[in-house]
Amino acid sequence: MIRRLFTRQFSKISILRNDSLTLERQIIEPKDFKIHTSKPTNVKPLERTITAEKYDMKIAELDPVEEQIEPDLTSVAVSVADYFLGNTHHSHHVFYSNLINIKAKKAAKVENRKFIDLRLVRLTSGSGGDGCVSFFKDNFKVHGPADGGDGGRGGHVFINIVDQHAASLHAIKKRYVARAGSKGKGSQLDGKNGGDVIIDLPLGTVIRWIPEPHLFKKFMSGREGQSLDDIYMELKLDHLDNIQMFRDGFEAGSGWIFKEHDEEYFRDREFFSELNEKVKGFDEETIFEEQYNDRFPILGLDCNKVTEKPLLLLRGGKGGLGNMHFTTKDIKGPKFCKEGRPGITANFLLELKLIADLGLVGLPNAGKSSLLRAISKARPRVGHWEFTTLQPTVGTIFSSIDKDPFTVADIPGIIKGASENKGMGLDFLRHIERSGGLVYVVSLGTADPVADLKILLEEVGPERMKDKRVLIVATKADLSDDGKNYQKLREFIETNYQDWKIIPVCAPKGENVEKCIKLMGEIAKSEKKTDSL
Structure with a gap:
């Protein structure tokens, strides 16, 4: 079992159409994190504290940068020192210097054993496959009804916690990419789902979300050994103190693939505008579901117990709709379909802490x-x-x-x-x-x-x-x-x-x-x- 590093239990999040949470369906434009070299001037005081179970102490005070602009999300600023629980040298080692690799190589050469306890990993779930434009054909009908299938789902990224005596992160790669789903096919056949990625992590690993490393390193330059309490990260958190991650992708009502004519041609047609309004609602549901699931605890996941089955970390994108969904009384032969939804890329810091009596x-x-x-x-x-x-x-x-x-x-x-x-x-x-x-x-x-x-x-x-x-x-x-x-x-x-x-x-x-x-x-x-x- 994996527990969150604060007072609420982590579980795989799923969304239902009639979810009991008072969340209003809202589409949020993707927004990257922001870095401030001083405390933002528009910060307002907020009594809000994150407390870890293993530390009976105040970890980080989160200050709202602005009013709540989306239901369930608040934009907050937290210093880098607070984000890493006051351990500024820890973040320096990962983001700035190459000391870890130098020490590890030296130790491995002397003792003939590889040991790495800090690792930056970049994880990407698979994109969904595109839908298919196809029509039924037989000896009597050259151009039958639309039968293009949906694209396959993109591959998920899972983590699996295993008990290893010689625990180390040296076997963990720096990059994992799940496979994309296949395109839909004719005869109402959906594309094949993309292959999932399962990462085996040694028992005792702590997983933390981190900003884009190559951007973050710019703010570490020349700061080796210094405190980082003057560098602030601006993030979006939900009411459970989960970080909102964002994936790129088309907006609701977009993402069409046209096999005949161009998009401008169809946008000017009333029949397509009516269809697109209905499809837009479906897209909004899909995008909202993505945003609701693309969240990660701000204090990370503590992998202190072996998992019975892999835990879902990043979800793959949904497959695009085939043209068989778009036949209406006004559209007899739809020669268009939808793109697959993109996967999501996120960076994580893996920190191994040995478990012993x-x-x-x-x-x-x-x-x-x-x-x-x-x-x-x-x-x-x-x-x-x-x-x-x-x-x-x-x-x-x-x-x-x-x-x-x-x-x-x-x-x-x-x-x-x-x-x-x-x-x-x-x-x-x-x-x-x-x-x-x-x-x-x-x-x-x-x-x-x-x-x-x-x-x-x-x-x-x-x-x-x-x-x-x-x-x-x-x-x-x-x-x-x-x-x-x-x-x-x-x-x-x-x-x-x-x-x-x-x-x-x-x-x-x-x-x-x-x-x-x-x-x-x-x-x-x-x-x-x-x-x-």
């Missing part, structure tokens, strides 16, 4: 790799775990035969300033956000282990630590001077964090490794119980 955090050279090797040696049945220093990975630890295994997300060492995106920064910290508990690895061989722990706590931040149980693993215990460093670290924890646990470990000698595994299992087990309530 525990998150393992430490400074560089804290002894984390040695600890993991010691755990692996003590528990040979460690599954799907590659010990790395440049890329995040998830490992499975089997504590005992009669107990369920637990998973640990190991992220490379972070440095002071990681939360401000120094070093690899937020590229790593995102992978412990979903963990139920945190394991901090602190070396006793440094001058001040307490100061090292404070750096880790500061960089991880209170939001990522909220409602998480914590275990402190004090490594390199053999290097501690008569245990003084360990005593200082334990006293600091007992004074400030009474509910945390701490254990000294000497990984090379295997001392306290079994007890460390047991304590890690207790934290993971406790979190699983909490999740099941």
